Amino acid sequence: KNQVEQSPQSLIIxxxxxxxxxxxxxxxxxxxxxxxxxxxxxxxVSLTIMxxxxxTKSNGRYTATLDADTKQSSLHxxxxxLSDSASYICxxxxxxxxxxxxxxxxxxxxxx
Amino acid sequence: DTAVSQTPKYLVTQMGxxxxxxxxxxxxxxxxxxxxQDSKKFLKIMFSYNNKELIINETVPNRFSPKSxxxxxxxxxxxxxxLGDSAVYFCASSQGSGSGRTDTQxxxxxxxLTVL
Numbered sequence: 554k555n556q557v558e559q560s561p562q563s564l565i566i567x568x569x570x571x572x573x574x575x576x577x578x579x580x581x582x583x584x585x586x587x588x589x590x591x592x593x594x595x596x597x598v599s600l601t602i603m604x605x606x607x608x609t610k611s612n613g614r615y616t617a618t619l620d621a622d623t624k625q626s627s628l629h630x631x632x633x634x635l636s637d638s639a640s641y642i643c644x645x646x647x648x649x650x651x652x653x654x655x656x657x658x659x660x661x662x663x664x665x
Numbered sequence: 666d667t668a669v670s671q672t673p674k675y676l677v678t679q680m681g682x683x684x685x686x687x688x689x690x691x692x693x694x695x696x697x698x699x700x701x702q703d704s705k706k707f708l709k710i711m712f713s714y715n716n717k718e719l720i721i722n723e724t725v726p727n728r729f730s731p732k733s734x735x736x737x738x739x740x741x742x743x744x745x746x747x748l749g750d751s752a753v754y755f756c757a758s759s760q761g762s763g764s765g766r767t768d769t770q771x772x773x774x775x776x777x778l779t780v781l
Contacts, residue, residue: 596755
């Protein structure tokens with residue numbers, strides 16, 4: 554069964570600190586993996602997208618990594634800001650299909 | 666503004682009523698989606714349309730009926746609303762059919778449905 558699991562479920566960090574969010578998936582065959590940011594009361598917004606041949610992708614202070622062999626991805630946030638407080642959702646697309654599979658998300662709280 | 670828009674943003678209604686949520690995208694995308702996000706924040710796909718044709722229909726009660734009058738619009742009609750239908754419903758669109766490398770989905774702001 555295709556699944557996407559994220560950890561931790563929630564995380565509290567101080568402003569200015571770095572953090573790393575994890576995503577493990579069992580989707581196979583695999584097409585691409587995306588990270589979305591969802592602010593409270595808003596729709597998700599795409600941060601990064603990686604295919605199976607890509608190991609890392611950056612978007613400003615956000616850096617996503619992908620290990621297609623171990624089926625793991627991480628999202629690293631550098632020098633966190635209060636505006637980084639949001640849910641971060643890992644989304645995996647199987648090859649040859651239409652459906653994307655969403656993780657439950659990690660809720661990040663950045664405190665001053 | 667180029668975007669995915671939904672109306673209404675909030676919808677409060679009584680059990681048993683019929684209601685519709687409208688979605689429009691002006692991004693020129695071929696594919697549109699409806700998602701349900703429950704209280705645990707899990708996003709689950711309900712339907713997907715590509716060029717006005719249904720391509721994904723998850724196990725959703727047939728009280729939910731999507732309608733796509735053109736590829737820029739995908740409306741969601743819900744009959745006989747139940748308490749369990751309370752959730753946030755998101756519309757989204759993408760250029761391709763959803764699983765390609767360029768198929769980033771752009772989400773609307775969501776419609777919070779509360780069934781009393």
